[in-house]
Amino acid sequence: MSALPKAMRTMRIIALPLSRPNIPPDHGLKPHAIFNPNRMLIFYHFDLSQGNSVKTQDQSSIKRAVKWASIKAADLWAGFGKAPEGSWKLQTYEFGERIIDRIDFEELALKGVDPSLGPSITDADVTHKANEVNLSEKQSPTEALRIPLIYPPSIYASLPPTGVNEVSHPSIVHLRTLLTSREPRHRRGFWMWMAIAPLTAPFMIVPVIPNLPFFFCVWRSWSHYRAYRTSQYLSSLLDQGLITPEPSAALDQLYTSYVPSLSNIESLRSPTAPPLRSAASLQANTPNMNDGHPSHDPTASSSQPDASNVHKTSQRLLLTRKAIPQILQLFGLPQSSAADMYRAVEQVRGRLGGTSGR
Numbered sequence: 001m002s003a004l005p006k007a008m009r010t011m012r013i014i015a016l017p018l019s020r021p022n023i024p025p026d027h028g029l030k031p032h033a034i035f036n037p038n039r040m041l042i043f044y045h046f047d048l049s050q051g052n053s054v055k056t057q058d059q060s061s062i063k064r065a066v067k068w069a070s071i072k073a074a075d076l077w078a079g080f081g082k083a084p085e086g087s088w089k090l091q092t093y094e095f096g097e098r099i100i101d102r103i104d105f106e107e108l109a110l111k112g113v114d115p116s117l118g119p120s121i122t123d124a125d126v127t128h129k130a131n132e133v134n135l136s137e138k139q140s141p142t143e144a145l146r147i148p149l150i151y152p153p154s155i156y157a158s159l160p161p162t163g164v165n166e167v168s169h170p171s172i173v174h175l176r177t178l179l180t181s182r183e184p185r186h187r188r189g190f191w192m193w194m195a196i197a198p199l200t201a202p203f204m205i206v207p208v209i210p211n212l213p214f215f216f217c218v219w220r221s222w223s224h225y226r227a228y229r230t231s232q233y234l235s236s237l238l239d240q241g242l243i244t245p246e247p248s249a250a251l252d253q254l255y256t257s258y259v260p261s262l263s264n265i266e267s268l269r270s271p272t273a274p275p276l277r278s279a280a281s282l283q284a285n286t287p288n289m290n291d292g293h294p295s296h297d298p299t300a301s302s303s304q305p306d307a308s309n310v311h312k313t314s315q316r317l318l319l320t321r322k323a324i325p326q327i328l329q330l331f332g333l334p335q336s337s338a339a340d341m342y343r344a345v346e347q348v349r350g351r352l353g354g355t356s357g358r
Contacts, residue, residue, distance in 0.1 A: 011119070013243065014045040014331060015151040015171055016341070017255075018348040020316045021159070035351060036181075040159065042174060043344040044109050045337060048118035048147065073219075088209060103223075105344035106182060111226035112340075115233040119145050119242060147237065148246035149175065150331075152255045155318065169245040176238055183231040189224030193217045250330055258323035316352055321345055 019041040077096070083089035100108075149171050156170045168176075197217035204211050237243050324341045327333070 010047060011049070011147045012047045013147060013149045013175075014047075014251075015149060015175070016043040016045070016327065016344075017041070017152065017155045017318050018043055018344060019318055019352060039177065040155075040174060041348050041351070042178070043105060043341060044175070044178075045331075045333065045340075046109065046113045048113055048115075092212065101343055101346075105340065105347050106178065107186065107223065107227045108340060108343070110182065110186075110230040110234075111223050113226075113230040113233070115229060118233070119147070119237070145242060147243045149243050150246050150248045150251065152252040153247035153249075154252050155255060171245045172238065172243065175243070176235070179231045179235050179238075183228060183235070186224040186228035186231060190221050190228055193221035193224065197221065251327075254323060254326055254330060255318065258320055258326070259318055317349065319345060 017040050021040050022037045077093070080089040080093035080096075083093070151171045159170055194217075197214055200211060200213040200217060203213050234243075321342055324338055324345070327341065328335065328338055
């Protein structure tokens with residue numbers, strides 16, 4: 001039986017790899033590029049809250065006011081979705097939801113974290129919190145507040161060596177790389193949308209309808225700021241050693257069952273096999289390109305890359321929409337988490353060049 005309170009035991013990060021990296025890698029790409037196909041695309045579900053009673057009294061009046069405003073804004077937006085059919089409120093809501101679907105799933109995951117509800121990153125606070133818990137003699141303060149990074153071990157075991165910080169576990173390396181690439185992007189986004197917001201002042205003269213462009217700029221700036229602060233916070237947790245990898249056999253089995261176009265775990269360890277089969281199928285059609293029928297050649301050459309692209313995309317994908325209900329059940333996640341996962345799967349499919357079939 002763990003000596004930690006229930007609120008602390010539920011802190012966790014769940015890593016859900018969605019696509020394989022390029023093999024062989026493209027060495028011409030910058031290592032910290034946002035959309036780097038040399039890296040595995042991973043959706044992270046963050047559960048870092050220590051409970052509603054933790055730090056409630058320590059929050060400043062400014063933080064409480066910001067939290068109140070965020071709740072009010074969320075309720076107002078939800079009310080737009082319940083407006084009558086054909087009204088400008090419902091049309092605005094539907095348009096806004098389409099915009100949200102286009103925002104990077106990495107940003108949405110990061111901005112959903114509230115660092116004020118998670119463990120403090122200072123050494124003094126880590127020791128103080130750990131001493132409040134009835135710990136065994138063999139348990140250090142860092143171990144008491146550790147946050148497990150749950151991952152499917154076979155997916156990471158199939159990755160080629162990166163040559164960067166091979167001492168750390170690949171799951172830690174991938175999370176740190178994500179934070180390193182996202183932090184400057186969100187810092188720039190915060191200042192950019194903040195600078196654009198005053199330019200929307202002329203829309204204030206439009207009667208009845210509020211200044212929606214202004215509120216959109218403020219929301220985008222706030223979203224980037226939240227993601228930026230979370231990136232800094234998680235990087236600090238990694239530096240403190242509070243995030244530790246934890247393999248999940250159950251999650252591994254789920255990947256084996258739902259990985260697209262693969263039937264067993266051995267295929268998962270052979271990421272170069274599908275392109276070879278694709279190349280063989282292309283080679284079988286090459287005699288038709290020199291058979292003296294030029295009218296047929298353009299059709300064949302124009303349709304073949306699309307089919308090959310979809311095939312390669314399906315072979316790089318690691319998870320489909322069908323697996324998401326099982327993931328929610330496996331980890332006891334709320335149904336509201338499914339929307340973020342579905343959005344991430346569709347975005348990854350689009351980044352790989354495949355169709356966003358549902």
